Amino acid sequence: xxxxxxDAITYACMLILMxxxxxxxxxxxxVPNFAHGEIAIxxxxxxxxxxxxxxxxPYAAIPxxxxxxAGAALALYKLVLKPLSARGATIDHLMIATLGYDMIIFAILxxxxxxxxxxxxxxxxxxxxxxxxxPFKAHDFTLAGQPGVFFTSLATVLICTLALHLLLTxxxxxxxxxxxxxxxxxxxVFGVNTELVYTVSWILAGGLAGxxxxxxxxxxxxxxxxxxxxxxxxxxxxxxxxxxxxxGAILGGAIAGLSEYLITYAISLAxxxxxxxxxxxxxxxxxxxxxLLAPEGLTGIEWSKVLRQLRAKLAGLSSRAVARLTxxxxx
Amino acid sequence: MIPPVFLFVLDTVAIxxxxxxxxxxxxxxxxxxxxxDFGKSAGVAVGAYxxxxxxxxxxxxxxxxxGDYIWDNTPVVSAINGVLSSDVALSLGTLALALLLAASFGxxxxxxxxxxxxxxxxxxxxIFMLAVSEAMRYVFHCYTPAIGGPYxxxxxxxxxxxGAYRIAGAAIIITGISLALFYYSERLARSPxxxxxxxxxxCDIAAEVLGKDxxxxxxxxxxxxxxMAAIAGALYAxxxxxxxxxxxxxxxxxxxxxxILIIGGMANNVGxxxxxxxxxxxxxxxxxxxxxxxxxxxxxxxxxxxILLGLMLILxxxxxxxxxxxxxPTRTIDLSRYEDRLKRRxx
Numbered sequence: 210x211x212x213x214x215x216d217a218i219t220y221a222c223m224l225i226l227m228x229x230x231x232x233x234x235x236x237x238x239x240v241p242n243f244a245h246g247e248i249a250i251x252x253x254x255x256x257x258x259x260x261x262x263x264x265x266x267p268y269a270a271i272p273x274x275x276x277x278x279a280g281a282a283l284a285l286y287k288l289v290l291k292p293l294s295a296r297g298a299t300i301d302h303l304m305i306a307t308l309g310y311d312m313i314i315f316a317i318l319x320x321x322x323x324x325x326x327x328x329x330x331x332x333x334x335x336x337x338x339x340x341x342x343x344p345f346k347a348h349d350f351t352l353a354g355q356p357g358v359f360f361t362s363l364a365t366v367l368i369c370t371l372a373l374h375l376l377l378t379x380x381x382x383x384x385x386x387x388x389x390x391x392x393x394x395x396x397x398v399f400g401v402n403t404e405l406v407y408t409v410s411w412i413l414a415g416g417l418a419g420x421x422x423x424x425x426x427x428x429x430x431x432x433x434x435x436x437x438x439x440x441x442x443x444x445x446x447x448x449x450x451x452x453x454x455x456x457g458a459i460l461g462g463a464i465a466g467l468s469e470y471l472i473t474y475a476i477s478l479a480x481x482x483x484x485x486x487x488x489x490x491x492x493x494x495x496x497x498x499x500x501l502l503a504p505e506g507l508t509g510i511e512w513s514k515v516l517r518q519l520r521a522k523l524a525g526l527s528s529r530a531v532a533r534l535t536x537x538x539x540x
Numbered sequence: 541m542i543p544p545v546f547l548f549v550l551d552t553v554a555i556x557x558x559x560x561x562x563x564x565x566x567x568x569x570x571x572x573x574x575x576x577d578f579g580k581s582a583g584v585a586v587g588a589y590x591x592x593x594x595x596x597x598x599x600x601x602x603x604x605x606x607g608d609y610i611w612d613n614t615p616v617v618s619a620i621n622g623v624l625s626s627d628v629a630l631s632l633g634t635l636a637l638a639l640l641l642a643a644s645f646g647x648x649x650x651x652x653x654x655x656x657x658x659x660x661x662x663x664x665x666x667i668f669m670l671a672v673s674e675a676m677r678y679v680f681h682c683y684t685p686a687i688g689g690p691y692x693x694x695x696x697x698x699x700x701x702x703g704a705y706r707i708a709g710a711a712i713i714i715t716g717i718s719l720a721l722f723y724y725s726e727r728l729a730r731s732p733x734x735x736x737x738x739x740x741x742x743c744d745i746a747a748e749v750l751g752k753d754x755x756x757x758x759x760x761x762x763x764x765x766x767x768m769a770a771i772a773g774a775l776y777a778x779x780x781x782x783x784x785x786x787x788x789x790x791x792x793x794x795x796x797x798x799x800i801l802i803i804g805g806m807a808n809n810v811g812x813x814x815x816x817x818x819x820x821x822x823x824x825x826x827x828x829x830x831x832x833x834x835x836x837x838x839x840x841x842x843x844x845x846x847i848l849l850g851l852m853l854i855l856x857x858x859x860x861x862x863x864x865x866x867x868x869p870t871r872t873i874d875l876s877r878y879e880d881r882l883k884r885r886x887x
Contacts, residue, residue: 241663243578243670289854300662301576302857305798308578309850312791316846323839437790438678441671448667486682493675500660500668 213474215359219428221466222362225459226421227439228446229369230414232458234282235447236390237410240290240303244311246436246443247318248281248415252422253431254318260348261329261337267345268361270423278419279412285310286411311436318433342431349427358427365420370459377455386410438489442469445492449499451506460507465492547707548824554711556820557718558776563797563804563812564725565768571807571867572729573761574741575657578790579669580797582676583766585788586649587642587773589680592687592783595638596620596696599630610688617694625700635698635713639774646770647763654759673790680785692784695777714775721768726809737761738807791846799853805863814864823849 231245252274256267263269289306298306322339329337350357377383388396389406397403429435442465450461469491477484503510542550562584569575577583597609599620607616624631656668680686687693702709728734736757739747744754773793777783796819804815823845830841856863 235663241667292858293854296858296861298857298861301570301666302802302861304576304578304663304666305795305802306854306857308790308795308798309853312795313847313850315791316843316850319843319846320839323843327838437674441674444667444671448664483682487679489675489678493671496668496671497656500664501656504660504664 213471215355216428217467217470219356219359219362219424220470221463222366223421223424223428224442224446224466225366225462226362226369226417226424227443228450228458228462228465229373229455230282230417231443232447232450232452232455233410234286234414236453236455237386237407238286238290238294240300240307241444242282242285242414243304243307243440244281244285244314245414245418246438246440247311247314248278248436249418249422249425249439250318250433250436251277251281251314252419253426253429253435254321254422254433255419256345256423256426257339257342257431258325260345266350267348267423267426268357271420274419274423275416276419278422279416281314282411282415282418283408285415286407291407315433315436322433340432344429344431345427356427358424362424365424366459369417373455382406382409441489441496442466442492445496445499448504448506449495451508451510453505454508457506457508464507465495468495542705542708550707550711552820552824554707554714554779556816557711557715558772558779559797559800559820560718560813560816561721561772561775562769562793563800563816564721564809565765565772566797566801567807567809567812568725568728568737568768569761569765571801571812572734572737572741573758574744575758575761576662576666577669577765578666578794579653579671579673580769581788581790581793582653582669582673583646583649583769584773584776584793585673585676585680585785586646586766587770587775588777588783588788589687589773589785590642590645590770591638591695591774591777592693594641595634596693598637599624599634599696610684610691610693613688613691613693617696620696621700624696624698625703628701631698631701634696635778638698638778639717639771642770642774643767646773647767649770650762650764650766651759653766654762657758657762658755670790670794673794677785677788687783687785689785692782692787695781695783697781698778710779714779717771717775721771722809722813729807729809733757741807796849799849802853802856802861802863805865805867807867808863808865811863811865811867818864 227245227249231242234240234242234245252270255274255277256270259265259270259273260267285307289310290303293303293306319340326337326339329335329339346356352360375383377387385396385401386406386409388399388401389403393403396406425431425435425439446462446465447458448461449465450459451457469488472491473485473488499506562580565583566577566580569577596617599605600607600609600616603620603623605616605619609616624634653669653672657665660668681689683689684691697706699706699710699713736747736752739750740752740754740757748754773788800815800819801812802815803819804813805811826841826845826848830845833841
């Protein structure tokens with residue numbers, strides 16, 4: 210049971226790291242980035258290279274993965290999305306451009322993986338599996354009998370959450386960022402450098418995705434097409450939490466990650482282990498329910514209003530019941 | 541015998557026709573009605589999955605072929621193909637019935653999808669459709685009983701009776717179907733329905749104010765275009781006689797139709813045709829020219845193709861977002877005829 214919860218938490222932490230970035234770029238530049246999953250895979254392949262080429266622990270890849278992920282995201286913003294919106298592209302065109310960028314990253318990763326597979330044996334004399342390799346569980350440290358990735362991913366998420374909270378509430382730049390999210394035109398009138406805000410959010414988003422990729426390497430079978438699958442739970446996390454709130458991304462990542470893992474396991478216990486293959490349906494159903502019932506997400510719902518309505522309804526019910534009872538007694 | 545060069549050309553024609561159907565369906569959906577469907581691959585996949593799952597089983601039952609359809613797939617299908625290759629009527633009947641089934645399953649998917657389409661806008665719809673198409677692919681990849689999951693299934697070959705002329709015949713039949721659908725799309729675009737759709741695309745509130753049932757039209761278009769996409773998927777499955785769930789991914793059947801639509805021109809069926817021909821011919825040329833490159837590169841040249849096509853799309857969006865053939869005002873009735881009639885009435 211503990212192992213299950215531990216793995217669910219680890220997975221949720223990776224989702225949180227990715228959904229924070231997805232939400233951040235969405236609320237600033239208003240484009241859902243379909244290349245976000247593949248950017249995380251850049252981090253995964255950085256970890257792979259650091260392990261096999263430099264013979265270091267995959268954790269040593271964290272700074273490189275951050276830089277590469279940030280670079281990929283920044284290039285998407287500066288070279289593709291910004292020129293496109295300057296030319297008046299519609300949201301549909303921006304989205305299809307991110308899909309195109311996703312395909313380009315996917316192709317570059319494949320080029321890298323296949324080149325490495327060809328060249329590695331020439332220099333070392335040993336074959337190397339560069340696609341569909343097993344998770345690096347054996348290369349992880351253990352602490353109190355638990356795999357290190359549990360602690361590192363959890364710590365990273367906690368630090369990121371705290372740092373983001375401090376950035377957004379306590380610093381001048383964070384307030385400028387919130388102002389830009391709220392109303393970019395007004396913010397720039399007040400002297401906020403909105404372009405800098407956008408640049409920083411894309412760097413943060415890509416960097417965190419790269420970071421998540423390093424953690425993914427301990428957990429998933431490494432493959433270039435992993436980003437295609439990941440995009441479903443990551444978008445689910447962002448949307449369940451509320452696509453307009455960074456805190457929502459954290460909440461959504463936790464909920465989506467934990468429930469995907471635990472619900473899948475619970476169902477597989479009930480119906481048989483064959484259900485484990487259908488894991489992807491859980492986030493899809495969550496996404497569908499959220500989008501169709503409350504597209505604003507958990508942080509977007511005005512809970513006080515909902516509670517008031519609920520209370521009013523309950524009060525109405527009880528007063529009706531009282532009236533009926535008194536009516537019965539009166540008769 | 542047909543020389544190999546001709547076979548290559550015929551094969552190209554068949555693939556162009558299949559992509560033409562898929563992109564026309566996207567054009568009706570996005571070009572004319574403004575529904576940005578990022579899950580186009582789901583519609584195409586449904587058609588292919590129907591072809592993988594149903595006609596083979598029906599034929600096996602009809603011809604009393606022994607064996608499990610999934611686990612003894614190769615012997616069962618080759619027994620069926622043995623009968624089909626000498627029975628023209630049964631072959632064409634299978635093709636027609638399977639296309640009909642694929643279109644109805646596609647229509648059903650479109651009807652289901654119209655529920656979110658009526659309620660979600662822009663990016664939310666795009667995310668939802670993309671997620672549905674990805675999830676569907678993985679579910680069928682895991683679910684072995686329908687179309688063999690990770691192993692895939694062979695489909696009965698309705699073009700087998702053509703023998704050595706299989707590719708030529710298949711190309712002619714597929715091109716015929718796709719031209720018929722092209723004619724239909726063109727008629728649809730010029731009809732009052734086409735005008736209504738453009739009105740909905742440009743301003744749905746105005747269309748609603750003028751008494752148009754916007755949600756109803758969107759549902760109709762979802763049903764129609766999913767059915768068309770399913771026909772493309774079904775034809776593709778029959779053409780390559782193999783269905784594997786994982787192959788209907790978002791690059792091949794969502795991203796490429798979108799790229800073609802953007803190259804060719806939104807809301808212009810002729811543009812879509814030009815775009816499809818240009819795109820597939822370009823891809824084919826890459827296939828020809830990659831042969832001499834292959835020995836020098838340590839990786840598959842297909843990735844260079846991906847990078848090239850991705851860059852092409854982004855550049856197209858930047859410098860010519862309206863496509864090669866931009867949308868033109870459609871002439872619904874011949875203007876000269878209208879003027880004649882007007883003159884006669886006045887004079």
